[in-house]
Amino acid sequence: MTRMKIVQWENQPERFLSAKQVLQQNMAAEHIAVGSAEAFRSSLESGPVDLVLASGSVLADAVAQLSALEEAEHRRIPLIAFVSTEDKSRLLATSDPIVFDVIDISELDRLPFSVTRAVALNNSREATNSELEAAKELLLSSQKSVAIGRLLVSIAHEINNPLEAIANLLFLGQRNVSDPEQVARCLRMAEGELQRVGDITKQILHFHRDTKTVQEVRLDDVLESIVSLYRNRLEMRQIEIVRQYRSQASILAHPGELRQAFSNLVANAIDAMPHGGKLTLRLRDTRHCKPSVTIADQGHGIAPEALPRLGELLFTTKGEGGTGFGLWVTYQILKKYGASVRVHSSTRLGRSGTTFMLCFSDSDSVVVKREDESLSQMSPRDPLARVGRDDRGTLEGGHNAKTA
């Protein structure tokens, strides 16, 4: 069994000796006494410490040092205040989470039990934190897998049609081998389809090429690369693109991240319009948003009860067809760049649609502010995200954005 290391910051030698005696009788522990802030800091830096005992006069300093350590190294060392009887009632009123227990000299018998419990609970907490970190890593890794999966699906989806068209044309050419004109026509068309496959793969690979460095990224370029990527799907669904680029703003960012964030919104808009409609891409500078990006569709809209959950991990409105990752990833990326999100959606027949308004701004006084308590409660995962419903009982006032 490993020996526990206990550091006691104490100015009264007799109190240290009492504690040491009772602890040695009950557990295997290395017990060190320190008498100054410097010595206390050195002892923390010299190696892992399992527990700190501190007297009332130095308690505030000890807590401050341990809090700083926790913040810097994400490692908590529990502390037990070992104090005089007079100090106890005063200290019990303090509730710093680092202070595990307050024991006065008359309760010395309780000290071994409290030390053992503090260390055990802290170890258990550390283990839980490690598991949480591991789960977070796994989640990020899953996110990458999902991104790769989406890339593969998108390649397969985009090139399957031209590939089958080529197969049809070659088959047709074989059937009509005695008709050179027909064969030549089929080959010409097949060549065109092959060109289409090449264009699609180039677009997809260019789109997903990521750079490791932050650079000035023009948002209209990002939006155009997404339109280019989804051109075939937009054309198939007869979706009209309405471009309203009124700003030439650029922001410092990883281009790939911005493409991923915006493309999820555009892909969702396309999915929402299986029978066509307008997809509006707006870029402009407003007083508080420089720039503001709007992506609006005329799709089926999002049910009011689903709006507050947008951006929640694994939440999807697409049933089995959705992963619940796309919008979550978008929200995480936008949050990283300090952008706020407003969503308006209507399911009203003939006026349905969804609008995402993204606000990039260095002025946080207005944009970051929560509009009311009920809103922040509705979207606890991201305090920057704001949700509104168009046309019916709007949840936020004072804005004039409408669905396209």
Added chain:
Amino acid sequence: MNRPRILILNDDRRLLETRKMLLQDCGAEVFTARGSEESLRATLNDPVDLVLIDATNVGLEHGEKLCALVKSLRPPECIALLVKPEIGIPTETIADRVIHRTGPRRMLVEINELLDGRLDVELWEKKADDEDEDRSMGEPT
């Protein structure tokens, strides 16, 4: 023999065109429409022998909706539903036949069966027979 009349529903214009050429080459009279309910309604004025719905493009759920619409508007018409080869054949489908989208040969054979052999696939069948013959000749005895 009457030329079979086939309506193809697909959202990809170029794929639609090559499928049309293929089926026309096999003697069918071919009509095309986008994969929306509106375009389907607009094209169902005249009866056809077969409606070919490509669920790989319009989505399986929407494909089934289109099947239901065809059955409600023109119950006697035969429906073939094209699905991705990687998914199983849906057990509960309104379509008369579900065809895995694996290329022109498979599609033509299955459609020809549905149309009771009314497609002119003789050239292909002859070629396939020749290929079988070639293969059997090459096999060790």
